[in-house]
Amino acid sequence: MNWNNKLLILAICLNLVNTGCSEEEDTMDETTAIGDYTGTGSVTQGLGTTTVSNLFPDGQRIAATGTITASDDTEWILPAEVNFTDDSFPFASDLSNSYGNSYNSASEALAALDGSDIIEIDGSGEVITGFIFADNYFELYVNGEPVGKDAVPFTDFNSHIVRFRVERPFTLAMKLVDWEENLGLGSEKQATDYHAGDGGMVAFFQDEQAATIAITNSTWKAQTYYIAPVQDLSCLSEDGQARLSSSCSTADAEDGSDFYGVHWELPSDWMKESFDDSEWPSATTYTNNEIGVDNKESYTNFTDIFDKPADDAEFIWSSNVVLDNEVLVRYTVD
Numbered sequence: 001m002n003w004n005n006k007l008l009i010l011a012i013c014l015n016l017v018n019t020g021c022s023e024e025e026d027t028m029d030e031t032t033a034i035g036d037y038t039g040t041g042s043v044t045q046g047l048g049t050t051t052v053s054n055l056f057p058d059g060q061r062i063a064a065t066g067t068i069t070a071s072d073d074t075e076w077i078l079p080a081e082v083n084f085t086d087d088s089f090p091f092a093s094d095l096s097n098s099y100g101n102s103y104n105s106a107s108e109a110l111a112a113l114d115g116s117d118i119i120e121i122d123g124s125g126e127v128i129t130g131f132i133f134a135d136n137y138f139e140l141y142v143n144g145e146p147v148g149k150d151a152v153p154f155t156d157f158n159s160h161i162v163r164f165r166v167e168r169p170f171t172l173a174m175k176l177v178d179w180e181e182n183l184g185l186g187s188e189k190q191a192t193d194y195h196a197g198d199g200g201m202v203a204f205f206q207d208e209q210a211a212t213i214a215i216t217n218s219t220w221k222a223q224t225y226y227i228a229p230v231q232d233l234s235c236l237s238e239d240g241q242a243r244l245s246s247s248c249s250t251a252d253a254e255d256g257s258d259f260y261g262v263h264w265e266l267p268s269d270w271m272k273e274s275f276d277d278s279e280w281p282s283a284t285t286y287t288n289n290e291i292g293v294d295n296k297e298s299y300t301n302f303t304d305i306f307d308k309p310a311d312d313a314e315f316i317w318s319s320n321v322v323l324d325n326e327v328l329v330r331y332t333v334d
C-alpha cells in the first residue's frame with residue numbers, strides 16, 4: 001500500500017468517526033428538543049413562577065399556583081386555572097374534611113345540612129344529591145352553573161356532598177386537578193423531590209328517592225389539558241382528540257428540573273350543556289387499589305355510597321392518571 005492509499009483510508013476512517021458522532025447528536029436532538037415536538041399542545045420546560053404561595057395554608061402539602069411561558073410564547077396557569085378564591089363559586093358541603101366537618105356516614109352528613117346548600121338550576125326541578133371524592137381537586141358545574149368546588153386543593157384527602165335542583169336532562173361537567181409541588185413539573189416531594197403523583201375522581205348522584213341517577217364510569221367523557229412531567233417529548237402522541245401519554249415514563253427522578261409540561265387551552269364553553277363532547281375520549285376507569293384509597297378515611301367511611309354493590313361508581317380520569325394533571329370530564333343525565 002502506498003502513502004496515498006494509506007492517507008485515503010485514514011481520511012475515510014476519520015470521516016466515519018465524525019459522521020458517527022454527529023448522527024448520535026442528531027438522534028438526541030430528535031428525542032428531546034422542544035423544536036421537534038409536532039403535537040397540538042404548547043410545551044414548557046422547567047419550573048414555573050409561583051404567584052400564590054399557598055391557596056390553603058392549613059393543608060398538609062403546599063397548594064401553590066403559578067405561571068409559566070411555553071416555547072410558543074403562550075402563558076399558562078399552574079397547575080390549572082381554578083376558582084378556589086372566587087366567592088361566587090360555592091364550596092361543596094363536607095362529607096369528610098379534616099379542616100372542616102367530618103362525618104362517619106353519608107346519612108349523618110346529609111342530616112347536618114339545612115337546605116341553604118341547595119343550588120337552584122331550575123326552580124321546578126328535583127333535588128339531586130352528589131357524593132364526590134377527588135384526588136386532588138374538583139370544580140363541578142351543572143348546565144354551566146357553578147355548583148360546588150373542593151375545599152382542599154391538595155392534601156389532606158377529603159370528600160364532599162353537592163345538592164342542586166334541576167330538571168332532566170342535565171349535564172354534569174367537572175374540572176379535575178391533580179395538584180403538584182413543583183409547579184410546571186407535575187411532581188411532588190416524596191421519596192425523591194420529583195415524584196409524579198396521581199389523580200382520580202369518583203362520584204355518585206341520586207334523586208330525592210335515593211335512586212341512583214349517575215355514577216362515574218367509562219360512559220363519561222374525559223379530555224386532557226395538562227401533561228407533566230414529560231421526560232422525553234417523543235413519548236407523546238395524539239389520535240383524533242385523544243392526547244396520549246401512556247408511552248411516557250412515570251419514574252421518580254432525582255433531578256426532574258428540566259422536564260417538560262404540555263398544555264392545551266380550555267374551550268370557553270366546556271362546562272355548558274350545549275358543548276359538543278362527542279369527539280372527546282371516553283373516561284378511563286381505575287380500581288380503588290390503583291388510586292390507593294384504602295388508607296383514606298374520607299373514602300373508606302363512605303364505601304356504602306362509592307362502592308354500592310348494585311351501582312358501583314368507578315374512579316375515572318383520562319387515559320393517564322399519573323401524568324395528566326388537568327382533566328375535564330362530562331356526563332349528561334337523561
Ligand SMILES: [Ca+2]
Binds near residue numbers: 135152153156157
Ligand atoms: Ca380535595
Ligand SMILES: [Ca+2]
Binds near residue numbers: 135136178179197199
Ligand atoms: Ca394527586
Ligand SMILES: [Ca+2]
Binds near residue numbers: 308314
Ligand atoms: Ca367504587
Ligand SMILES: [Ca+2]
Binds near residue numbers: 178196199324
Ligand atoms: Ca400527576
